Amino acid sequence: MFFASDNAGPAHDAIIAALATANRGYAMPYGADPIMDEVRAKIRTIFEAPTAEVYLVATGTAANALALACYAQPWQTVFCSPVAHIHEDECNAPEFYAGGAKLTLVGDGAKMTPDNLRSAIEGEETRGVHGPQRGPVSITQVTERGTVYSVDELRALCDVAKSFDLPVHLDGARFANALVALGCTPAEMTWKAGVDVVSFGGTKNGCVGVEAVILFDPDKAWEFELRRKRGAHLFSKHRYLSAQMNAYLTEDLWRLSATKANANCARLVAGLKEAGVTFLHDPQANIVFCSFPRAAHQRLHDAGAVYYVWSGALEGDDPDEMLEARLVCDWSLSETQIDQFVALVKPA
Known part of the structure; x- marks a missing residue:
């Protein structure tokens, strides 16, 4: 992930x-x-x-x-x-x-x-x-x-x-x-x-x-x-x-790779929307800026999904505090990886 x-x-x-x-x-x-x-x-x-x-x-x-x-x-x-x-x-x-x-x-x-x-x-x-x-x-x-x-x-x-x-x-x-x-x-x-x-x-x-x-x-x-x-x-x-x-x-490898990256991002965005994630900018290509609760960030890190960019302290007293994240999709991501990430973001 x-x-x-x-x-x-x-x-x-x-x-x-x-x-x-x-x-x-x-x-x-x-x-x-x-x-x-x-x-x-x-x-x-x-x-x-x-x-x-x-x-x-x-x-x-x-x-x-x-x-x-x-x-x-x-x-x-x-x-x-x-x-x-x-x-x-x-x-x-x-x-x-x-x-x-x-x-x-x-x-x-x-x-x-x-x-x-x-x-x-x-x-x-x-x-x-x-x-x-x-x-x-x-x-x-x-x-x-x-x-x-x-x-x-x-x-x-x-x-x-x-x-x-x-x-x-x-x-x-x-x-x-x-x-x-x-x-x-x-x-x-x-x-x-x-x-x-x-x-x-x-x-x-x-x-x-x-x-x-x-x-x-x-x-x-x-x-x-x-x-x-x-x-x-x-x-x-x-x-x-x-x-x-x-x-x-x-x-057309350059187009095909970009098409796959953008499709990966679209799948990620759809899953995050279902999870109630707030988007800071309208994702139009392969980059997502969004916010979700500290508790979700902690679940991701506990599962080893630490390879994304976030702001704010991972440790804190308020599990519902919203922390920003930047997520970038490339052509090589699998649907399984995307779905696993989304599943961890969703409230338990």
Whole structure:
């Protein structure tokens, strides 16, 4: 019963098999391997973007930070939500790789709105040389609270950014989960909505460790290559990144894995609703934020189901006190594991 993170699950067998195949013989390094040519072609086809440039890195932080650095000058600010991964979980990497560009937090929730984005943008470039200048907008899809922007919501945010001539970055660590939830195409969720660059995640959805940076403006390609090398994220044995991404894109594995993860989450949510659990955010993909009594948390821990994130003290005098929990489903969870967890949450 492991609900701590979709980072924690196993890699898909097809990914491991692709790595084993790539391990035979020799291949040119630094992204010159022939598998990377297949990856580039597949992503261009999937995203309906024949001129897009595609690069691979091993972590989501590298993907976000290097992508944003190509669009943010050191004297600019990046607009993002207050719970965005680039703000809460990347140790100032975007600021570091951009040479000091700051972050401006937009609104007070996981989702930005056009109105609060416009207000935040208008609040900058008000002090001339003394203040930060306006830089890119970064949108997280799926959000860090498990919610999903609709295509119309994405387009509305991009429209605001474009009205100020600002580029848009999409943090798609859970890109596939959002896409499956919306039932749209990759193009509709990115460049057709106004996104300039996307971090297309693989690690959380069945890969060992690979993320693609997709630049819809090929003029940024050389700068990204330089920044990736200078930032120590250009793999010499690149074929092992290529092999993962190639297998991920083959026979729709990326969609199928996300579909399974989202279905697991839907089963979990249905069971928790029957148990009377309170949801803090509407679960739309594979992440749940909810509250249930301390007594239920204690039952879970007594049964060994300790692999999830909770807040508050497990020990306490009030068994009915509500403690928050964050539960994440990956593709590999079984229905049995989900049902066992729900059974322990239900009052005895």
